[in-house]
Amino acid sequence: xxxxxxxxxxxxxxxxxxxxxxxxxxxxxxxxxxxxxxxxxxxxxxxxxxxxxxxxxxxxxxxxxxxxxxxxxxxxxxxxxxxxxxxxxxxxxxxxxxxxxxxxxxxxxxxxxxxxxxxxxxxxxxxxxxxxxxxxxxxxxxxxxxxxxxxxxxxxxxxxxxxxxxxxxxxxxxxxxxxxxxxxxxxxxxxxxxxxxxxxxxxxxxxxxxxxxxxxxxxxxxxxxxxxxxxxxxxxxxxxxxxxxxxxxxxxxxxxxxxxxxxxxxxxxxxxxxxxxxxxxxxxxxxxxxxxxxxxxxxxxxxxxxxxxxxxxxxxxxxxxxxxxxxxxxxxxxxxxxx
Ligand SMILES: [Zn+2]
Numbered sequence: 001x002x003x004x005x006x007x008x009x010x011x012x013x014x015x016x017x018x019x020x021x022x023x024x025x026x027x028x029x030x031x032x033x034x035x036x037x038x039x040x041x042x043x044x045x046x047x048x049x050x051x052x053x054x055x056x057x058x059x060x061x062x063x064x065x066x067x068x069x070x071x072x073x074x075x076x077x078x079x080x081x082x083x084x085x086x087x088x089x090x091x092x093x094x095x096x097x098x099x100x101x102x103x104x105x106x107x108x109x110x111x112x113x114x115x116x117x118x119x120x121x122x123x124x125x126x127x128x129x130x131x132x133x134x135x136x137x138x139x140x141x142x143x144x145x146x147x148x149x150x151x152x153x154x155x156x157x158x159x160x161x162x163x164x165x166x167x168x169x170x171x172x173x174x175x176x177x178x179x180x181x182x183x184x185x186x187x188x189x190x191x192x193x194x195x196x197x198x199x200x201x202x203x204x205x206x207x208x209x210x211x212x213x214x215x216x217x218x219x220x221x222x223x224x225x226x227x228x229x230x231x232x233x234x235x236x237x238x239x240x241x242x243x244x245x246x247x248x249x250x251x252x253x254x255x256x257x258x259x260x261x262x263x264x265x266x267x268x269x270x271x272x273x274x275x276x277x278x279x280x281x282x283x284x285x286x287x288x289x290x291x292x293x294x295x296x297x298x299x300x301x302x303x304x305x306x307x308x309x310x311x312x313x314x315x316x317x318x319x320x321x322x323x324x325x326x327x328x329x330x331x332x333x334x335x336x337x338x339x
Contacts, residue, residue: 009169100116114140118132
């Protein structure tokens, strides 16, 4: 069962939604933005459950026991529609027409509201958005729309202007570590390791914590970085390949590696400024970090960081991935070598 109090670190959203329900001023449409796996669906589901609950608790939580709560939890409530789509990368006109537009004018079966959840709203084609817009402009009194999107810019301004915007925030590493320790059976090291690579994303932290080979991959990648200065390019290739084989796919292996290098550079800068291992994220590699901090200048480190950023941009633009990573490693090599 989902409860507002279980939603990690999003009090600005939770308080807003609870208040709307409590005061009976629930907007017709909300646009909830946040990365993949950042918890948008959980928020939407909890809100829906609370909105339709027959016995809400004194602190505005859904009771989790009434017929309505149980149906929402089982995806079986006749007045809740979660919009499905056939093509993985787009939601098209017929889907919006059949599942939203023509359905919205049919009265709810049993609840006071009818709730439409569009989990991948950013995938709607412009034409599909225009169809939805008409319903959003003149919604039936009972209809509520929850649009979930990775980024608001994918939606037409006219759609956005009809929605209350709510944005999921990145979580602090310590919040994620605590959460993982509380909900999963993990060693403190493993929880911390998953949290620091999750970039504030709860779903990603959980996935990494469950991933048996993740710790090994991080260790390999750190070793590779430490030996970067002494390695020939073919050795780097072999190492990258080894890491890739441990990973779900090449793309996520590359993203992980980039994330790790970013943390390394960040730690070297921190060590340089503080001369202490206290605030390092990759604390277990503090000796290497200290050695690099000793010889690398701020200018070197900032140049390495720029190389990383531009590599990321090139990867997003689908430029030859292997070549991009090679170039980035070559450019960062002198800065990140040990002596
Ligand atoms: Zn209930």
